[in-house]
Amino acid sequence: MDFKNSADWTFPVPIYYGPSRVDEVSALCKRHEITRPLVVTDRGSSELDIIKNLIGQLNISGLKCDLFSDISPNPLGNEIYKGKFAYRAGQHNGIIAIGGGSGMDGGKAISLIANNEDDLWKFDYNFDSNTELKNFPPLICIPTTSGTGAETESTAMVTNSDLGMKFCLWHPNQKPLAAILDPSLTIGLPRNLTAWTGVDALVHAIEAYCVNDLHSPADGVALEALSLIGDNLKVVYERPDNLSSRGAMLVGSCLAGIAFLKGLGLVHAISHMVGAEYDTQHGLTNAVILPSVLQFNEKHISNKINRIHFSQYSKPGDFVDFYKATCNLLDELEIPKTLKEIGVGDDRFHELAVKARKDAAAFTNPRDASIEEIENLIGKVYSVGR
Ligand SMILES: [Fe+2]
DSSP states (O other): OOTTSOOOOOOOOOEEESTTGGGGHHHHHHHTTOOSEEEEOOGGGTTSHHHHHHHHHHHHTTOOOEEEOOOOSSOBHHHHHHHHHHHHHTTOOEEEEEESHHHHHHHHHHHHHTTSOOOGGGGBTTSOOOTTOOOOOOEEEEESSSSOOGGGSOOEEEEETTTTEEEEEOOTTOOOSEEEEOGGGGTTOOHHHHHHHHHHHHHHHHHHHHSOSOOHHHHHHHHHHHHHHHHHHHHHHHOTTOHHHHHHHHHHHHHHHHHTTSOOOHHHHHHHHHHHHHOOOHHHHHHHHHHHHHHHHHHHHHHHHHHHHHHHHSSOOOHHHHHHHHHHHHHHTTOOSSSGGGTOOSSOHHHHHHHHHHSGGGGGSSSOOOHHHHHHHHHHHHHTOO
């Protein structure tokens, strides 16, 4: 970190936190003149009471809404185009993206192309997209898991089936007009998803803090996120109806999501490509990969690990302590040890490594990794893991 350098920092959008705050969505829509919102979620969430309740609330308030839920766990490009069609067919004038990572990513990606004719893939994070574009629909994001942390930005991970790759899509002029953090929405989350999404948030905070970039605001929120997640992840795993801990996890997840404005690292670079190829759950994939990437990065993050350890565990610790504690936590959360155990094949390591090397998250990993090194890393996580 060199404080003689200069840096540009932006911070995100209004955040409304608290139990039952989802009841304020209709009023929020009206304040922003959204009269025909399109509610977007993933297929798996479409039948949940929290979605039905939201639709009911909007209808009672006189807002003409439709639900679009044709979104996979790893959202696909053709689904985003279908969503754009639904947006236009229903003459909508705003989007409410609700769900875990896939539901929100679906809604956010649809918002990027809803009002313009640009190709979806032109919004790739690394692509110099048309920065003049401003014609985006107003967007409200409502997370129903404590993991993705994707509610304060327009960034959306979408799989390009033709290329078998996930791309991070966004536009600097598209920001959610608000994020609503309502912990009561996360109470019913199943135990395995609670663990997997919680570890995703943890990995966001760790990887963001380890990015070698001067971004003190992001570093500060990353450490606070680690503190909240460290205190509460095991609590919500053991006691899913603990509203206070659910709330702390939701805030921790949101802060971790803000922190990764700095970037992420190799855990996500590899996980994105594994998820695109094998349709594995994102947080679970990250959880399996994390220990091996920590080892790979050890010498490049040792100066940061003591602060990460202290934030997460409220006591000092070096790399060895942190690695052990991480493995213990993953064991307690019943995370499998290898990629093999979660259904990944052993015949595409090189292909996955080539793609992971191109992922935006690989460029901010604290240690530069060659394709061969990433391939070896994937092989290790496949067969040995932690
Ligand atoms: Fe993630």
